[in-house]
Amino acid sequence: MYKYLVKRILLMIPTVIGAGIIIFGLLRLVPGDICELRIGGAGLFVDKEQVELCQKELGLDKNIALQFVDFAVGFVTLDFGKSGWTGKPVMHEIGLRFELSLQIALMATLTAVIIALPLGTISAIRQNTLIDYVVRIFSYAGIAMPSFWLGIMIILGLLIITQKLFGSPWMMPVSYTPIWVDPAVNLSQTIWPAIATGYRYSAVVTRMTRSAMLEVLREDYVRTARAKGLFEKVIINQHALKNAMLPVVTLVGIEFAFLMGGLVVTEQVFNLNGLGRLLVEAVLNHDFTLTQTIVMLAALIYVVMNLIVDLVYAWLDPRIRYA
Amino acid sequence: MTVQDAHPQVLDDLGRQKTWTDVLFDLVRSQPLGTAGALLVLAMILSAIFANVIAPYDPEENDFVAMLTAPNIEHWLGTDEFGRDILSRLIYGARTAMLVGFCAALAGSSIGLVMGVASAYFGGVVDMLLQRLVDIWIAIPGIILALAVVAGLGAGTTNVIIAITVPFIPNCARVVRSTALSIREMPYVDAARALGFGHVRIILRHMSPNVMAPYLIMATTFLGQAILAEASLSYLGLGVQEPTPAWGLMLQAGAEEYAESAPWIAIFPGLAITLAVFGFNLLGDALRDVLDPRMRSR
């Protein structure tokens, strides 16, 4: 077991580095220069020497190979450099947004799981009945709907409905308050993106739960248990559900990893100062150091989640442990 | 069983060969949702192909006198801020959606197919390296990859297709690889090797046709995802360009601004996207149910 763990952790390193290298190369193909952007504004005079000065400050005038060496050295010494746009350390920029992204990701996951597990199970048990079809349509709609469209409808809906009911339109806060400072205000802002994202997420998990349950319900040991006459409920809870959870857990883990940096559009709609928005701006501003680090962070989270999921697997299914 | 006739014979209860219509009815009966999906998809495809016949107006023509009119006799779904007919833009938008969807899904799954099969076939170091590459590739959030590609190549339909294709490849490669691993040891592959066929030929002509099931399932999943991805990229302003009609693009500009005074601008494209993705997903699921041998033994 330990050997397995160690091997997995060691494998994580080249994966994260590989992601960084891919992004390093990809970004430098993008035309446009952060210095021109900062200095240019809209139509103002641009002194060539000013731009060159800026580039020198950021180390962009060096040869690409040298830039890569800088990047590699920085990575090893855990100095991820400064953001090209603001000049502040990259870790500082990320740290500010990490908390918000984490909270939304957790809440969305919670919402999704609370909705999906019961729905998926019922749908599987009552396969091909009306309930099954209703649940399936509900989850297909969730997967098919553009989540930002849902977000826009939610915000607009709230504004219009509250105006009709209470006379003045209500909008969720546009500025983030951490949960320990003022939980009520915090939740009034974060619940909506959690729902918008959670619905889509729950749709995916519902489908997976349903198909996993369907498979498991056909397994020999379930038939045996039924033949033995054990109560249906007991069978489901103890045997079927536990084994059906394997693929579901994988999915939840991977989707969660995605939520930690992939919520680009949702953050735009709800004005959340999260990692997704930071990443979009970094890419569009050609802020290499920032983009590289965030991508590597996203890759790291993904790989760590994979590891956690595998460990949970091993715990859930003894057969894997002793393989 | 030779490589050529790989599909099983379909017989009815009396042992007679079923006709096409019989097979079709079977499918419809066993897969009502899938059929609904197939019909939706068919409607979209027809819409795309015959757009210039069906659409009542030129989707790009500005008509400022008629700007922002609600759905009425002349404009069934209303007009946008340039006075362009929304119904026509939706119909032509199907063209863009189908184009982007099919190209990205096909390209992504095909490249992924070759990668996955090659990885399984060669095994050893090649397999390990390709696997690492796929791992790294998957670890980067798809939208970020697409963003970087679009930011690099510029916006525009072709570049959007490329950008959306990139995140699909590793997903397909991974799925295909697991199926390919199981057929690698099949006798006909050995036979082909013994006969001296080259690697490329074996991969493309012998192994690939037999991983069709996961390939098709992935392809239909990608179709729906590609349409959503295009919508997201357009929402960020990096997708297909004005004045080309495209559903995602229609949701971007006017939609939010006029969401209250002219809600039809936002509602109809959103519905179109939802229905299209719906259709593809239903179809894909039905395909999986039909093609997956384990599910067949019900």
Place this chain on the structure above:
Amino acid sequence: MSFTAIKKMGAAAFGATLALGVSIALAAETPKMGGTLNFVVGSKIPSFDGHLEGTFGMIHPIRPFYSTLIRVNPENPQSTTDFVCDVCSEYSVSDDGLTYTFKIRDDIKFHDGTPLTGADVKATYDKIVFPPEGILSLRKKFFDVVDKIELTDKYTLVFRLKNPFGAFIPAVAMPFNFIYAKKDLDTHGYRWHRENINGTGAFQFVEHQQGAFVSGKRYDGYHHKGKPYLDGFKAIAAPKMAVRLQAIRGDRAAIEFRGFPPKARDDLVAALGDEITVQESDWNCSLLITPNHKIKPFDDVRVRRALTLAIDRWGGSKYLSKIAIVKTVGGVVFPQHPLAATEEELSKIPGYWKDIDKSRAEAKRLLKEAGQENLEFTLLNRAVDQPYRILGTWAIDQWKKVGLKVTQKAVPTGPWVDSLRSKKDYQVAIDANCQSVVNPIVDITKFLGSASNNYAQYKDQKMEDLYAKLSTSNDEAEQRKLIREFEMQALGEGAHLFISLWWYKINPHRSYVKGWKIAPSHYLNQHLDQVWLDK
């Protein structure tokens, strides 16, 4: 602007500064003290150094912390000639127009307690006009005319110019010229102000959460006594326009200082009635259609002229002003400025003829003559809706009417800037010309082929000569005549750069926000010391 005018202004500035206090006391409404102003800002803050940055994303949250030497009159920001003192008490210009003398107030302290003297203002302008090696100063070019900056006594600062220059005072009034403390520059160096704030403005810096907000609180030692009225402000970051709009609607923010498109204003008014006040004004920004003179067939003046003749500006203005932040048809000079062309003068310029059919027929004829009737090309544009993409879509439709097939390529700001400025690989592009203080003599330099912010790649000697005469003229009638010739050459005869439409600023805000008057630029009048909340 002539020098008699400037001299009058200098004296008037002194008077105006007094009068301001009086006028407020006499105003119909008495400002109430207290309250925090929440407003939304759509762009990021690159750094806090005003000398270095050019974006409103910095001005809106950071300007309130600083003062400038002189500023646009907050009571009359629409005027293009009314400047009043901020840290000065009065200023004057010599008869030959070469020496400007500013008397600095002796009752000002920085937020950290340091008293302000002429030395601080001199150190600030030394940084702006003569930056040391390696230090960026974005608007250095505006001050090329300055020869020397001298301190004749503790509170008197003198600027000596190389030649008389009507555009000097408006340049000094630019809101980016934050006054820094000499001691800060000496002790901490010239980069310190990028991340640190120590000013003499109405508000003191409290907090900056990157990407989230900037907050400030009232500075009790502010030199304009009795102000600011607000206890503080919070500038909240909100990149999406829809969010900014909804924030005002849901009263999470009271105002947004850049501007909204017309429909947004209509929605707000429809939803909230008189809880919303709308202020509107012409905007010192325009979008320029830029043909690349080095790429065929745009090196042919006939093709270029056809491009501008095809566009119906007068008609387009009517409709575009309903969906985009543009409105006025104008020439090279800001439409409200005394030097701007009248409607009659404008309609003589090709592209501005009132008869659009005649105009388009001429365009088709020119294209045929040049052998380019079926020309197809790509329009490079910036991937921002208001008003870039909308104008692009409209222009393409206009060109369709003379047989040109154009596709739009809208790219994010980075690649757009890159294509325009470095690669210059576009065929026709949309470029912007946005300035702060309305200063036509400097603003129109963008149309000179030799300007560093002109990307169309041409050199028109006639225009260069006209401008050389213009920059040394101090007779208003002569300036007018020269500018008209310059304009005709740029837009019509030489057909180098084409103005589409001038932008139009629409600021709907919560009615309880009082004291803020709209200026013709989103960079101006943002010091917030005169704003109060009627709650």
